[in-house]
Amino acid sequence: METPPERPQRKFSWALAFVAAAIIAAALIAFIFLRLESWPMRAGRESAAELERVAGKVRDAFVEIAQLQPRVTINNRVYLEQTTQVAELAVISRQLQVEHEFAHTWAGSTKRVKLHGTFAVKAGFDLRENVKADVGDDGVTVELPHARLLGVEQQQVEVREYENGYWNKISAADLESELATLPGLAREKAQASGLAKEAEEALQKQLEQRIGGGRPLRLLFNGDAPHAAPKP
Numbered sequence: 001m002e003t004p005p006e007r008p009q010r011k012f013s014w015a016l017a018f019v020a021a022a023i024i025a026a027a028l029i030a031f032i033f034l035r036l037e038s039w040p041m042r043a044g045r046e047s048a049a050e051l052e053r054v055a056g057k058v059r060d061a062f063v064e065i066a067q068l069q070p071r072v073t074i075n076n077r078v079y080l081e082q083t084t085q086v087a088e089l090a091v092i093s094r095q096l097q098v099e100h101e102f103a104h105t106w107a108g109s110t111k112r113v114k115l116h117g118t119f120a121v122k123a124g125f126d127l128r129e130n131v132k133a134d135v136g137d138d139g140v141t142v143e144l145p146h147a148r149l150l151g152v153e154q155q156q157v158e159v160r161e162y163e164n165g166y167w168n169k170i171s172a173a174d175l176e177s178e179l180a181t182l183p184g185l186a187r188e189k190a191q192a193s194g195l196a197k198e199a200e201e202a203l204q205k206q207l208e209q210r211i212g213g214g215r216p217l218r219l220l221f222n223g224d225a226p227h228a229a230p231k232p
Helices: 014-066 172-180 182-192 195-211
Strands: 071-074 077-080 088-106 109-126 132-136 139-144 148-163 217-221
Touching (some): 014 077, 014 132, 014 139, 109 172, 109 195
Parallel strands (some): 139 217
Antiparallel strands (some): 088 109, 132 139
């Protein structure tokens, strides 16, 4: 039986291995170089996409809260123009109680009326004025008018006291005049209670909840200093 011929052993080529390693190293260096060279462009595209995403959330927040698309800019470049379906946005609604007393004495005879009124008072924003939002690398800035009282609606009036004098009688004109003072008293009480400021703070919280806490949110009211400082 014949023995098969032995196969010749292949010799390891250090030269070939060196060339292969050099090619791999050169390819790796070229890949790293290209990635580093294109990094600013890629980072810029990613940053722009993130700013557009935040701008979309700002728009959606206003549409949900106020049925308003504000004028949105990204780093002061126009992204969306303002559109609105409503004229006003009521943020805070409260019931207020007011009392008013009228007394008049003539020739020793006194007439007296005491009234108690319940009013629904609303505070919010006039959306017919410009509402603008700028989305930048350092946060979101929203410019809008100061909040104000939007309505004072009478709900109930009670006559707590109604006393005629012997010859000094309460006339219809007296009662009508005193009833007409109640809405003004309710408005003054609402303004003194800081209802408009509460509306501004409430809007800030609603926007922060919808936009998210990833970027600081600043509200600017008619050119004032920021209502809320950026979060650290």
